[in-house]
Amino acid sequence: MTAGVADVAGKGMTRPGKAKFGPVAWLRWIWRQLTSMRTALVLLFLLALASIPGSVLPQEGIDPAAVAQYYTAHPALAPVLAKLSGFDVFGAPWFAAIYILLFTSLAGCVLPRAYRLAKSSRQPPPKAPRHLGRLPQSTDFPAAGPADEALAAATRMLRARRFRLRTGDGWVSAEKGYLHEVGNLLFHLALLGLLASIALGGLFGYKANKLLVAGEGFANTPTALDVFHPGRLVTASDLQPFSITMTKFTASYITSGSQRGQPANFNASLSYTAQPGGPVGHYDLQVNHPLNVDGVQVFLIGHGYAPTFKVTDGTGRVVLDQPVPFIPVEEAGLSSDGVIKVPDAKPQALGFSGEFLPTAYETITGSVGSEFPAANLPRVVLVGYEGNLQLNNGQPQSVYSLNTSQMRRIDYPIKMLAPGQSIVLPHGLGKLTFTGYRQWASLAITYDPGQLPALFSALAALAGLILSFLVRRRRIFVRVSENGNGTVVQLGGLTRSDAAGGFEVEFAELTGEFKRRLGSAAGSSAPAKSAVDETSKDGADEVALAQSKGE
Amino acid sequence: MPSPALDQLSNAGLVSAILLYGFAMLAYALDFLYSRRKFESPATAAQAREKRPAAVLVGAGSGTADAGLAADEADRNFGADPADASAQLADLSAPPGGSGSDVVGLTKWPQGAWLRTAFVLTCLGLVVHIATITTRGLAEQRVPWGNMYEFLSAITCAAVLILTLASIKFRAYYMGLFVLLPVVVTLGIDEAVIYTPEGAVAPALNSYWIAIHVTGMIIAIGMYIFGAVTTVLYLLADRHERRVAAGQESGLAGIMAQLPGAAKLDQLAYRAILFAFPAWTFAVIAGAIWADHAWGRYWGWDPKETWSFITWLVYAAFLHARATAGWRGRRAAYVQLLGFACLMFNLVGVNLWISGLHSYANM
Ligand code: HEM
Numbered sequence: 001m002t003a004g005v006a007d008v009a010g011k012g013m014t015r016p017g018k019a020k021f022g023p024v025a026w027l028r029w030i031w032r033q034l035t036s037m038r039t040a041l042v043l044l045f046l047l048a049l050a051s052i053p054g055s056v057l058p059q060e061g062i063d064p065a066a067v068a069q070y071y072t073a074h075p076a077l078a079p080v081l082a083k084l085s086g087f088d089v090f091g092a093p094w095f096a097a098i099y100i101l102l103f104t105s106l107a108g109c110v111l112p113r114a115y116r117l118a119k120s121s122r123q124p125p126p127k128a129p130r131h132l133g134r135l136p137q138s139t140d141f142p143a144a145g146p147a148d149e150a151l152a153a154a155t156r157m158l159r160a161r162r163f164r165l166r167t168g169d170g171w172v173s174a175e176k177g178y179l180h181e182v183g184n185l186l187f188h189l190a191l192l193g194l195l196a197s198i199a200l201g202g203l204f205g206y207k208a209n210k211l212l213v214a215g216e217g218f219a220n221t222p223t224a225l226d227v228f229h230p231g232r233l234v235t236a237s238d239l240q241p242f243s244i245t246m247t248k249f250t251a252s253y254i255t256s257g258s259q260r261g262q263p264a265n266f267n268a269s270l271s272y273t274a275q276p277g278g279p280v281g282h283y284d285l286q287v288n289h290p291l292n293v294d295g296v297q298v299f300l301i302g303h304g305y306a307p308t309f310k311v312t313d314g315t316g317r318v319v320l321d322q323p324v325p326f327i328p329v330e331e332a333g334l335s336s337d338g339v340i341k342v343p344d345a346k347p348q349a350l351g352f353s354g355e356f357l358p359t360a361y362e363t364i365t366g367s368v369g370s371e372f373p374a375a376n377l378p379r380v381v382l383v384g385y386e387g388n389l390q391l392n393n394g395q396p397q398s399v400y401s402l403n404t405s406q407m408r409r410i411d412y413p414i415k416m417l418a419p420g421q422s423i424v425l426p427h428g429l430g431k432l433t434f435t436g437y438r439q440w441a442s443l444a445i446t447y448d449p450g451q452l453p454a455l456f457s458a459l460a461a462l463a464g465l466i467l468s469f470l471v472r473r474r475r476i477f478v479r480v481s482e483n484g485n486g487t488v489v490q491l492g493g494l495t496r497s498d499a500a501g502g503f504e505v506e507f508a509e510l511t512g513e514f515k516r517r518l519g520s521a522a523g524s525s526a527p528a529k530s531a532v533d534e535t536s537k538d539g540a541d542e543v544a545l546a547q548s549k550g551e
Numbered sequence: 552m553p554s555p556a557l558d559q560l561s562n563a564g565l566v567s568a569i570l571l572y573g574f575a576m577l578a579y580a581l582d583f584l585y586s587r588r589k590f591e592s593p594a595t596a597a598q599a600r601e602k603r604p605a606a607v608l609v610g611a612g613s614g615t616a617d618a619g620l621a622a623d624e625a626d627r628n629f630g631a632d633p634a635d636a637s638a639q640l641a642d643l644s645a646p647p648g649g650s651g652s653d654v655v656g657l658t659k660w661p662q663g664a665w666l667r668t669a670f671v672l673t674c675l676g677l678v679v680h681i682a683t684i685t686t687r688g689l690a691e692q693r694v695p696w697g698n699m700y701e702f703l704s705a706i707t708c709a710a711v712l713i714l715t716l717a718s719i720k721f722r723a724y725y726m727g728l729f730v731l732l733p734v735v736v737t738l739g740i741d742e743a744v745i746y747t748p749e750g751a752v753a754p755a756l757n758s759y760w761i762a763i764h765v766t767g768m769i770i771a772i773g774m775y776i777f778g779a780v781t782t783v784l785y786l787l788a789d790r791h792e793r794r795v796a797a798g799q800e801s802g803l804a805g806i807m808a809q810l811p812g813a814a815k816l817d818q819l820a821y822r823a824i825l826f827a828f829p830a831w832t833f834a835v836i837a838g839a840i841w842a843d844h845a846w847g848r849y850w851g852w853d854p855k856e857t858w859s860f861i862t863w864l865v866y867a868a869f870l871h872a873r874a875t876a877g878w879r880g881r882r883a884a885y886v887q888l889l890g891f892a893c894l895m896f897n898l899v900g901v902n903l904w905i906s907g908l909h910s911y912a913n914m
Contacts, residue, residue: 037875041868048864048893055857055901062851090852198850207848258748288758288844299847444847451849458836465829 035108043102054089124166125175128477132492137507143487183467193457201450217245240294249439302442313345313430333370354382384410564683571676578669579728700747709773760841767834778823779891785816858897865890
């Protein structure tokens, strides 16, 4: 790994001299810097740092309402932040720049390493160094039999422990634990896979929302959906052609104790067809239990009330008779706000804004509210307007807000209406009847072809991580020699991937076994190290060096 | 149906656990005062390190003494890591205390009356603590980590569990006092200030993925806590050792004589993170699966998710720092503590100051 060479040997920071190096050398230098461990470290920090504003500022993709609120609260700052992608941090060019650099560095770092690992796994371990005593782990002891027998026995033992071996004159070197590297590479490659999966979802997936009142249905087309976020390469014809009807919605709440009013269960009964004319399926949609149609997932993400109204205008014609979804404004009692727009009423278009109270109460001072989320005592309070609703002035208008700038307040006493009660509007404007209520559910519809690949990548990363932490790559060297007193066995051990320790335990165990099998019954009066050093002079060190350099 | 009687029992349990941990701390402290451990003092270990020129050469990879190794190290596929080599040397230079034992000078089971008492009290406290959490779960008929109160109880329980396991496995009995201190403080605050009576959780939390995801988080956090405490001790020990080496006064000599030295503490902290990081990774993946089931997307940059990601990145940076020249040792330790700060911010700060879909954890 080029990066490692640069860092560990401390040579990474030497720039190519201008006189001697051309543009190619500079490119090489830049590439080396990019793929160095130090750069990876800095980029990891940068990515972490860059994520922070995404958690502090409201984000367009998560909570557009909060972004709008931020604009009103900080009118001077907000446009500046918007310019800097402050409300879309995770889609910002500067955020992308960091992770693209990081993943380039990752690829540049990992792919050559994978290649080198594949190559070195087919090569035998290096020769045993001459001075085993200088290794982090080493020991020596006298052996019972002649040297070649001790060596053969040592070789057998190491082979039985599934080490890869290389033998030579009076030594054997053994290596084990390639899976450490394999795990590390798998982890890093899987991160690349994860990025690719996320990109796949971003290009070919889509997200949509639909508010559905009980009893109604819709088909999966861009126009029928309330909110539609297609991936970059998605067109309308790519949408799966299913349709869904919600036959019933039920919600139950905890009725006593300290958690009174907390939701206990939601259930949306759906019937659906995967394509027009196809067989009809039924599904009980609940939180955490999405419906899967044709690879698209449909989730229950919210609910509320849609009071039903009947409006008769001044001419006696019924101009509105339908449920109108109201949006909950507080959780404890699900008081919900909403508006009713009646553009076709004669002689004047009508508009109402008001509140639905599932379990209504009224205080002595006259303020009203809802004390429980279930519709135990459903009431509405409405304020009426007449005039121009401005629906056709070219500006898109939310169905949940009323533009009263060109309307007059209709004068009638405001009070809570029970189901079946009406307001008779003065001046022959007509009549509004609160006929009852239904419930609505909001559905999230998501299609993400990168989902499964992302899951597999994440699991592969985890497996790689565990593998690289569990397996340690280590080498054991044995040298056997004879001196005046008999046979001497020298053992040396070395590990690179063992920063957490533990190799010394393995080495001690191995030493114990070697001594039991090979050791002389006489005991352990180890000969002086210098004697051993002098006897081995085959220059294995130099060979090992040459070989490593050649890589 | 939730059962108030079981719930009361479980509250009494938590108070008893706090008391047992408190007494255990006292016994650990008395052990520090009255027993002499058989550690070699860190200062002599440091001197011993200096005295092994051959091994230091291996570590430095100077290319002459053992060129084969140095070249290997440059290859970065393999080779002696200087930091590791010196850590191992600290072992080698210590007097042999049972073959292969990790912390030389300590046996597997605690030695000395005070230490034994402390450890038994810790184990008792842990058993009571686990029983407390279990009864609360039975009382509520769900996994007992659905709000802040329960969550804090669970992560401190995990930290004590990791402490006892590490005590036995790595002979890290000396960690008892230091891990129990934040545990007792946190549990005290939990019981006195944050207490929440039993109750059900919102439907969005009612999934077996919550059990998997949050259990993973809790275990990972327990290990991260252990790692952070050990790292603080490492930084103190390192400062102490450098001062002693420079012939300066160090006010910590008394405590440091009872600890195994900076190199060993560093290794212990690293071990904790080696376990914690995959556990955290697993928990984040499980969380993504749960989010996908509940909200229709596996990742949505919700503040909690964002901070889990930041935490993950910083701990990944820590693991990298350990393998980057010039970053090992104290700098890496600071990176780890930064990761821990992000973790704590995610638990407390995000709940208090930033709202999101995960706002269930509100106190
Ligand atoms: C998305 C960015 C990255 C993340 C999240 C990440 C994470 C990690 C983690 C968690 C480890 C420790 C696990 C193990 O040893 O298997 C690790 C190790 C490693 N990473 Fe990365 N990494 C990233 C990018 C890079 C890059 C760009 C490089 C190349 C410079 C790199 C090189 C390495 C190396 C060489 C190790 C082994 C360290 C050792 O020997 O202990 N990584 N990485």
